[in-house]
Amino acid sequence: MKNSKSAKATKLELFNFKSIPTQTFWITSISFFMCFFAWFGIVPFMPDVVKDLGLTPDQKWNSVIFGVAGTVFARLLVGKLCDKYGPRLCYTWLLVLGAIPVVLCGLSQTPFQFLVCRLFIGFIGASFVITQVHTSLMFAPNIVGTANATSAGWGNLGGGANRLGMPLIAAMVIGFGVAEAEAWRYSMIIAGLICFLMGIVYFFFTQDTPEGNFKELRASGTMITTKKDQIRFMKVIKDYRIWILFLVYAACFGIELTVYGTMDDYLQNTFQLERITAGNIVLSFALMNIFARTLGGHFGDKFGKLKGLRGRVLFLSCILAVQGIMLITFSGITSMVLGILFLILFSLSVQMAEGATFSVVPFINKKAVGSVSGIVGAGGNVGAFLAALLLKYKSAIAEKEAIASSEGLAADAVSAAQASASSAAVSSGYFLIGCLVVITAILALAIRFSMKEEEVSAESADISLEKLIPIKIENES
Template identity: 85%
Template structure:
């Protein structure tokens, strides 16, 4: 990889649009936002989809699992491609190709077609990896954690903003004479078209590094690409620290994804909230990405200045442990007021843990940032997949038992019993997941850096700080 430490931005100046690092930050954040907006765009319409396509409860749960499963493989692949071709081309193609299943989702006619589209739509979740690689290439070590966390957090907003944005798009198309029953289809098509157009913007208005694109830099000899300089993917896989961070990201982002997909029903079943009220609470959870993930990266950078690379790890372990405690406490409460307080605290800590994770990632292997980011990013989706499987299995068994036990007592009684059983099962699932998160936080303490890595990092931070003062 190119050594661009002298040209990376040492501060996050959000309105300095003449700065290529700032422009890239905004474009990659917006692209990531649109990918997440489209990835979870169908969530607000699931009741309509279930009715329109006749989905069974099993198929509904499978659609949630498939949506996060496809992303695992895409993230593993896209990280390696970023190291080879650069983030600019990778993002361009991901946005343009990823738009296809989003558009096709609005045209499906059968449950099978819907499930296939959900699987392939999940591929655009790999956009997170490219965003982290691109900001890592654009910002210096003293600010890279904050830049990574902010771009990721603002991009993650798309996963919650769609709860407000997609219904607005649907209302707009209905105002043009489209039938209510077909509004969700047009909304998905529009989201896909926007993603495609964003790919064109990415190609023409960004570049791979502050010095230029990979292709031109290699041609001019400014970017060395000899075998000696390259790091093999197998070598990357052998670094135990990557796999710990894989588990860490599974325990934070993976759980956030799972909560996005299950919290609406849980709040309705546990606290008897209306659908709109539960949706607004989950939306507020997502909106905390405006600042919460940034805080994780910010404190990661601060602890890095105080205690070196070890300081970043210590903060990551601390905030991940807090996240587990908050989830356990939330899962046991029966008061909506207390539950809301701990849900907000959980939201804050889980997003800070995500930011803290990627304040460590850029320092694991600087010659293979893409591969490292891809593997760690994939961990988030593996965590979501496993957590969804846990909640699905517990909920399905409990709901079926409730249906059998109340058979013949009327639809209302059966529905109430089923909702209560589901809430209890999901609550127990959250409780188990919380303990797993705490254990992962303790495991994070085993991440170590060599004395040489610590010295190089300290030197880079001092240089960046000096440059910041002189500017």
């Protein structure tokens, strides 16, 4: 693919609304926020859903797993579609079609219908991939890591903001005379309609690149696609670096999703906190996305200026190792004060690792950014899926043994034994996951770039090639 001189932004000017990259940044970030808001919008209402639809404990767990599993396939597919049709059309259709299962979730009448909706709602989690592709097309190499991390972090806020937002929507509809037991349904319908409207906004107010849309650029000859430039998907997946980043994103974003989903109960069982207090702590954990991801992308860019593409990888490996160590340490703490301290440090490092990951992704294969982003993004959901299965398996066994050993005791004693067993099981699970994260951090060091890739990146970012001499020597040794 050959383009005319690029008009990509070299600065992230948040209030320069005349700039096409800035306009795109805001619209894609808000769209991503709404997708995450709707994706996890049912979480605050799960007690109501369980009561209304009569979900069994297994069905409740399965709804969580289905919501994550559906995203894996969607992310793999949408990345490839972005390379072919451009992020503008892909995001438009994702928002419009993704709104359907969100609305239908509010209309579901049986557990089966609810689970099917949860599976398809997970597809809007692919919005992350399109967000990263679109910002990669809009921003120059010297700032792309920061732009990607900021848009992703602010979008991820939707997964935490729904803990406040969805109950507020429910309160609003109750104020209009809707029965409290039905409020969760109307809240999901409203969230779906907002996603649909964002799809309309995306179509009319964004474009694929600073120079224009893919279709118009190809028609005018500005963007020329030759057979040589058509990167086949099979060729893309043969690049070992993509699969290392797949594992890296599984070890950061995947673990963030899992910890976020299990931390409420863990804090209550381990530190005897009230549910509201535990929920507020977890909400604070999610709200750190306001700045933590941006820090990861920012330092990725900084290390890129100092040490080239290899510098980005070195920072990614270091911050991922810190994340693993923080989780390992947290897993063994029984003091509430220390526990919250290390939970904050874990939250900071895991979100920085996510930002650092996508400061590397745009440089793996510039002709197939969408496909690469899709594969790496899918890794996050695979990690969440496997980690959730691990914790569910360990916790279920421990709780069953605790119940069996407490047979004949008072209900409070059985409940206490079950909570203690669950806490110990999840703690050992966190420890194991933390160790795997550290191993993945070491594996990340295997990501290498050719001297040609380093030179192209340095030229695009206006970095002196003299800084790459040590990298050349290292690669040749």
